[in-house]
Amino acid sequence: MIRRTKRARLILCVSIGSLSLLLLLVVLFVHTQCLRPSISYYRILEDSIRNHHPDDRSKYILLYTNFFGNRNWNLQAETVGPDFFRSIQCPVTDCVLTNNRELLASISDYDALLFHIAEAWTYSLFEKVPKIRSPRQIYIAANMESPAHTKHLLEGDHDFFNWTMTYRLDSDIIWNYNNFVDIESGDIVGPAERPQWRTGWEDYYNETLYELALGKTKMAVQFVSHCGAHSRRDELVQEIQRLMEVDVYGKCGTLECPRGSPRCAQMLTGEYRFYFAFENSLCRDYITEKMYNSMESYIIPVVFGGADYAKFAPPRSYVDVQQFGTVRKLVDYLDYLATNPREYIKYFWWKEHYRISGDQPFCQLCRKLHEIGARERTQYYRNIKQWWFDGSCQKDAKIKF
Ligand SMILES: *[C@@H]1O[C@H](CO)[C@@H](O)[C@H](O)[C@H]1NC(C)=O
Numbered sequence: 001m002i003r004r005t006k007r008a009r010l011i012l013c014v015s016i017g018s019l020s021l022l023l024l025l026v027v028l029f030v031h032t033q034c035l036r037p038s039i040s041y042y043r044i045l046e047d048s049i050r051n052h053h054p055d056d057r058s059k060y061i062l063l064y065t066n067f068f069g070n071r072n073w074n075l076q077a078e079t080v081g082p083d084f085f086r087s088i089q090c091p092v093t094d095c096v097l098t099n100n101r102e103l104l105a106s107i108s109d110y111d112a113l114l115f116h117i118a119e120a121w122t123y124s125l126f127e128k129v130p131k132i133r134s135p136r137q138i139y140i141a142a143n144m145e146s147p148a149h150t151k152h153l154l155e156g157d158h159d160f161f162n163w164t165m166t167y168r169l170d171s172d173i174i175w176n177y178n179n180f181v182d183i184e185s186g187d188i189v190g191p192a193e194r195p196q197w198r199t200g201w202e203d204y205y206n207e208t209l210y211e212l213a214l215g216k217t218k219m220a221v222q223f224v225s226h227c228g229a230h231s232r233r234d235e236l237v238q239e240i241q242r243l244m245e246v247d248v249y250g251k252c253g254t255l256e257c258p259r260g261s262p263r264c265a266q267m268l269t270g271e272y273r274f275y276f277a278f279e280n281s282l283c284r285d286y287i288t289e290k291m292y293n294s295m296e297s298y299i300i301p302v303v304f305g306g307a308d309y310a311k312f313a314p315p316r317s318y319v320d321v322q323q324f325g326t327v328r329k330l331v332d333y334l335d336y337l338a339t340n341p342r343e344y345i346k347y348f349w350w351k352e353h354y355r356i357s358g359d360q361p362f363c364q365l366c367r368k369l370h371e372i373g374a375r376e377r378t379q380y381y382r383n384i385k386q387w388w389f390d391g392s393c394q395k396d397a398k399i400k401f
Helices: 002-056 082-087 207-215 233-241 262-270 289-294 327-339 341-352 361-370 372-376 384-389
Strands: 059-063 095-098 112-116 138-143 163-166 178-182 188-190 218-223 246-249 272-278 300-304 354-358
Touching: 059 361, 082 095, 082 361, 095 361, 138 361, 138 384, 163 361, 163 384, 207 262, 207 341, 218 327, 233 246, 233 272, 233 327, 262 272, 272 289, 272 327, 289 300, 327 341
Parallel strands: 059 095, 059 112, 112 138, 138 163, 218 246, 218 272, 272 300
Antiparallel strands: 178 188, 178 354
16 A cells, blocks of 8 residues: 555656656747747847937037137036026037036047137147047037138148038038027028028118117217238228228227227117128128127118128128229218118118027037937048138228228
């Protein structure tokens, strides 16, 4: 009896054992055949997350050089992030701007490096350009000054910069002084290669402005602090002064009016008819804040520069010196406007349709760094010196003087 029981127990154990083994094999079979695919999917997913990670994360922009002695390019802090981009109402805000080279583990981890080429880079002995560079990094040449004021020598920068960020309209990122925004649509209309300006200046009239124009007693005003500029604007003004009165304020003139004082701003609207916004050099697309600032007041800017102003400002918002063959013709036209207030005030028609807004180059930069198309294209400037200098400035003005 006992022996039989023992045998039965043995059989039971063996069968339980082999059953477990079978079960194990089944589990193993199921595991390898059915569960494995899901494991490899998981791995694929993980790989793809890893591979796409650098593109989906914040873009880090390193301010590699100073901006006119300012380490953080006039930003509020050493490092600014999405909050800053939100505060200036950028469409894309997932970017970090910093001058801290230790924020990321390596210089080659930053998505973009910004170099200011208007001034000579102050190299210390050990710190020139980064020693290591990743191929997906974007090196950017930034400049708001004209070629006449570019102090960094671009000679040695062949095959170095991927993008340009300047006031020129053919830059990768346009960093101009101001924009004209359509009040109704909120769209930036100019600058653009072919801006679609509204019409309506021909029959523009406004009683208050008419009264204002009648009250003006002085002809033209100019503010200059940089004398002997490349454009020879000082000589031009002297020629004009032989035919018409021009009050010159600032270092290069005889009069003084502290910048930003209320009296100074008041006299533009209340006393003077024309504001001379003469650029220091005659370069393509180069229009600085002078013209835009004067447009805040009710005074007609008389512009002198190398730009095609029609790309930048609405028609009938300025008088372009370069459209006149001689100084005499220019002065005759200004006299005509001065004695015909109805014509004079037509130069303010645009104020009902456009407002001037400061440019936000960092918005464009952030957006472009996130653009798939821009990211996947490899590009760099073989000869940045040629791009920046050749054919970009006029030596002689079109108007004779
Ligand atoms: C940036 O320029 C460098 C140097 O010419 C080049 O090797 C690299 O491929 C460029 N990168 C991109 C993303 O265009």
